[in-house]
Amino acid sequence: MKLSATDFVQMKGSRPITMLTAYTCPVARELEAAGIPIILVGDTVGMVEMGFDSTREVTVEHMIYHIGAVRRGAPNTHIIGDLPFESDKTPELALANAKRLLAAGADSIKLEGPKTDIISYLVEEGIAVVGHTGLLPQTANSFAKVGRNAEEALRIQKEAAAIQQAGAFMLVVEHIPHDLANSITQTLTIPTIGIGAGPDCDGQVLVINDALGLGNYWPPFSKQYAHVGREIQKVAQQFSREVESREFPNNIIQFAGSMK
Ligand code: KIV
Numbered sequence: 001m002k003l004s005a006t007d008f009v010q011m012k013g014s015r016p017i018t019m020l021t022a023y024t025c026p027v028a029r030e031l032e033a034a035g036i037p038i039i040l041v042g043d044t045v046g047m048v049e050m051g052f053d054s055t056r057e058v059t060v061e062h063m064i065y066h067i068g069a070v071r072r073g074a075p076n077t078h079i080i081g082d083l084p085f086e087s088d089k090t091p092e093l094a095l096a097n098a099k100r101l102l103a104a105g106a107d108s109i110k111l112e113g114p115k116t117d118i119i120s121y122l123v124e125e126g127i128a129v130v131g132h133t134g135l136l137p138q139t140a141n142s143f144a145k146v147g148r149n150a151e152e153a154l155r156i157q158k159e160a161a162a163i164q165q166a167g168a169f170m171l172v173v174e175h176i177p178h179d180l181a182n183s184i185t186q187t188l189t190i191p192t193i194g195i196g197a198g199p200d201c202d203g204q205v206l207v208i209n210d211a212l213g214l215g216n217y218w219p220p221f222s223k224q225y226a227h228v229g230r231e232i233q234k235v236a237q238q239f240s241r242e243v244e245s246r247e248f249p250n251n252i253i254q255f256a257g258s259m260k
Pocket residue numbers: 021040041042043044045082172174195205207
């Protein structure tokens with residue numbers, strides 16, 4: 001059963017929320033089968049799937065393509081779609097683009113930073129919005145932790161409160177000190193979802209490629225639950241050996257059902 005924004009708010013304080021990103025249909029299918037309640041089609045797609053150095057290359061059209069694929073794989077899971085860089089420059093532009101992501105299959109949208117006028121405009125139009133504070137990859141010059149001095153921590157704390165006030169139903173907190181994430185989580189009534197923000201958030205999100213071990217770089221705060229990259233290499237090498245030795249396809253037993 002697909003969970004709503006209200007369901008996630010009600011989970012705060014009772015059950016940790018598990019979120020993973022997905023960008024493709026087959027991965028989304030497996031996440032839904034595993035019972036993951038909320039999938040983020042993040043603009044990280046630009047880095048982990050498209051090979052760009054930042055998320056700034058990602059367009060609304062890219063997001064529509066990936067959201068559609070994820071929706072077809074996970075028809076009964078809540079999907080958040082990221083509004084990519086500069087697609088939310090004005091309230092009107094943000095609304096038009098948010099509607100396109102929803103039409104592609106998203107249930108809610110996420111945007112980076114304390115753009116409270118835009119968040120409240122979207123919420124007034126009936127769109128479920130997820131906020132994002134701390135490290136903001138669309139505009140950051142580095143991927144270093146933010147909020148490490150008292151002044152910056154206070155700014156992020158205030159931004160988190162303002163994002164909730166504007167009507168967001170959930171807040172992603174990225175790469176901030178654990179005590180700051182704890183304090184934000186204690187203060188807000190909406191759930192916080194942490195990435196590189198310590199154990200005290202209401203939920204956790206990982207980029208699926210990081211969790212799978214598929215890529216050439218993983219942030220230190222991520223965890224590799226598998227090494228899919230190595231598996232792909234092994235498959236390619238074994239296939240190559242068998243083609244060269246003419247072992248493949250000689251000994252394949254065909255399924256009768258596929259012979260029609
Ligand atoms: O784009 C993304 O995957 C994200 C997560 C890192 C939170 O915004």
